[in-house]
Amino acid sequence: MIPSDPSAPAIRLRGVSLGYDDALVVDELDLDVPLGGTTVLIGANGSGKTTLLRGLTRQLPLRSGSMSVLGRDTAGWSPREFARTVALLPQAPVAPEGMTVEQLVDRGRHPHRRLLGGRRADDTEAVAGALERTGMVEFAERRLSELSGGQRQRAWLALVLAQSAPVMLLDEPTSYLDLAHQLDLMDLVRDLPDPRDPSRRATVVMVLHELNLAARVADHVVAVHGGRVAAQGTPSQVLVPEVLADVFGLDADVTPDPLLGHPVVMPRSVADRRTGRITPLERAASAG
Numbered sequence: 001m002i003p004s005d006p007s008a009p010a011i012r013l014r015g016v017s018l019g020y021d022d023a024l025v026v027d028e029l030d031l032d033v034p035l036g037g038t039t040v041l042i043g044a045n046g047s048g049k050t051t052l053l054r055g056l057t058r059q060l061p062l063r064s065g066s067m068s069v070l071g072r073d074t075a076g077w078s079p080r081e082f083a084r085t086v087a088l089l090p091q092a093p094v095a096p097e098g099m100t101v102e103q104l105v106d107r108g109r110h111p112h113r114r115l116l117g118g119r120r121a122d123d124t125e126a127v128a129g130a131l132e133r134t135g136m137v138e139f140a141e142r143r144l145s146e147l148s149g150g151q152r153q154r155a156w157l158a159l160v161l162a163q164s165a166p167v168m169l170l171d172e173p174t175s176y177l178d179l180a181h182q183l184d185l186m187d188l189v190r191d192l193p194d195p196r197d198p199s200r201r202a203t204v205v206m207v208l209h210e211l212n213l214a215a216r217v218a219d220h221v222v223a224v225h226g227g228r229v230a231a232q233g234t235p236s237q238v239l240v241p242e243v244l245a246d247v248f249g250l251d252a253d254v255t256p257d258p259l260l261g262h263p264v265v266m267p268r269s270v271a272d273r274r275t276g277r278i279t280p281l282e283r284a285a286s287a288g
């Protein structure tokens with residue numbers, strides 16, 4: 001078991017550089033991901049969010065710098081030790097042909113099994129719990145190829161939950177979900193307990209493109225721009241017109257959600273600014 005330092009951030013990066021062949025994408029990045037709760041990475045297409053997640057899961061080796069997870073430098077960790085601590089839901093995961101949902105979710109238990117060890121009671125419990133949390137119990141025996149895109153995405157999330165890692169990284173987990181299921185997933189993520197200490201919340205790092213979902217779910221928002229951290233803080237600190245203009249080149253108004261208080265981003269086009277408060281219906285009526 002890995003000893004964890006309760007005062008350390010969940011993840012600490014210092015001077016981290018990442019890239020592909022001769023392209024440097026992330027250059028000398030420092031980042032602290034707070035322990036417990038949800039950190040959301042936002043940023044324009046190609047800004048380096050996925051590259052950063054790949055670095056955080058060691059799929060991409062650090063070209064320089066260091067990474068600690070739960071207070072310990074990860075340099076010497078075995079793949080098995082790492083997978084017990086950090087779980088990843090990739091952007092477009094691919095399962096072997098013919099695999100059922102339960103078989104997929106059971107794969108999340110591999111880092112916990114001994115060599116030649118069979119399925120144990122805690123594996124069965126973790127798989128059942130993950131299927132339950134994601135609403136996938138009724139699909140357990142179905143092949144993944146026979147599911148809708150949104151159901152498949154929830155099956156992959158169940159795999160991540162079954163891995164029982166205290167740090168979970170989710171790359172665009174809502175991309176195939178309708179709005180109601182997006183909100184369900186956000187509520188699920190917000191309430192996830194830390195599998196090693198259920199009295200506190202798990203640490204979740206998520207890439208989201210939908211800024212209003214990010215504002216709703218995040219405790220901490222990190223805006224990535226050109227492989228650097230352009231801004232970070234609470235949703236109200238980061239989702240402000242100046243940052244949205246810098247990071248996305250987006251003209252937007254921001255107003256507090258009347259019920260929940262988090263910022264709501266309302267993008268504006270040049271035409272929106274010109275026509276002011278006139279709705280499309282009113283515009284059509286005045287043109288007719």
Ligand SMILES: Nc1ncnc2c1ncn2[C@@H]1O[C@H](COP(=O)(O)OP(=O)(O)OP(=O)(O)O)[C@@H](O)[C@H]1O
Pocket residue numbers: 020023025043044045046047048049050051052
């Ligand atoms: N396998 C790869 N080989 C070479 N370059 C890559 C590779 N993957 C990504 N890149 C480049 O790295 C840069 C950052 O890409 P990355 O996927 O991290 O961005 P992102 O912020 O996740 O984008 P998106 O929002 O579109 O998913 C881009 O310029 C991209 O073209």
